Amino acid sequence: MTKKYDIGKQYRAIVIGGSAGSFQPITQLLAAIPKDFPLPIFLALHRLKHVRHGFVEALAIKSQKEISEPHDKESIKRGAVYLAPANYHMAIELGNSISLSTEDLVNNSRPSIDITFDSAAYTYRDKLIGILYSGANKDGALGMRKIKERNGLTIVQDPEDSMINAMPTSALAATKIDYVLTSDEIIDFILQLDKAYRS
Template sequence: MSDPQYDAIVIGSSAGGLRVLLELLAFIPSSYPIPIIIVQHLLDGNDSMLAEFLDEKSAISVKEAADKEPIMKGFAYIAPPGYHLLIEENHSLSLSMDPRVNFSRPSIDVLFDSAAYVYEERCIGIVLTGASGDGSQGLNKIKLNGGLTLVQDPVTAEFSTMPKAAIQATAVDHIMTIDEMGHYLLSIVGGAS
């Protein structure tokens, strides 16, 4: 795979997200050269097995994000339940107990805002299925900072509210099915599409 022109992929999903995350991560090989950072809305107090579950089913290593952990290629990081997940300027992860944003902690907007600031045009933002508007403002910030924006086609989303909100808030670059998105993420790093 060639050297990527992007330094991070940030993904936000909510209701219906587990299935689409499984589908999307199925495309990503273990050697994928762009780290992936994910916020999936979870119920508070859940001792989440999400990272473990996705790790077992995916070629790329999936782990729950830890505070001050350096971001490495070949990994997908999941926000732990009850914590906002942010990207620091030194390309490490940080966890925050700050108040909920869009009724959510972790909030997709919080992750996306920090990614837009740190990575600018070297960031890819992806909004998937969900029943809230979380992620739409953050995706717009990624777009305004020169990053690439992808949204799941609302027609194919189990819950279309979140993709529709993102499309309304942002002049998104691509509206795609999960299948198209998976092939596209491979193609941008010179992998088979």
């Protein structure tokens, strides 16, 4: 039976984080999102820092939406999908732009999910949806707490559905998460959100 979610039209952006075990469910999510889905999506995914090419193409194989690695200070466009470049932190800034940096690793990671989530929470506040998938460390847990503190909506992949559950489990320990969903349920949530914007 399909779950029904209390979704309004107030949201302005989605941030998604993931690490080990997240690639497949995130590619499935991207494949399911309609081409004209209106909200910008920011992807902070752990990746090999010295491999500059191929990751975007792999994510985009089945996606109906174009996926790009933004430039520093790039303006955010409606409905666009932005992937944090290899070996760069990606932050969402007031004024509708993206900033990139090569500051120190956070949770042994660059890009850091926490940095992307925290900055997006500061920018979008209660109009942000944060989604955290499978991963092997605690990156993203503090970011999810920041989203929750600023009244955004928080979703984690069900640890039992995750290939590696350290990341969603850490988020659940850090704050009260709104929805704990399987990867298929996350897709259904986004499709219901899309339907809300069309009604």
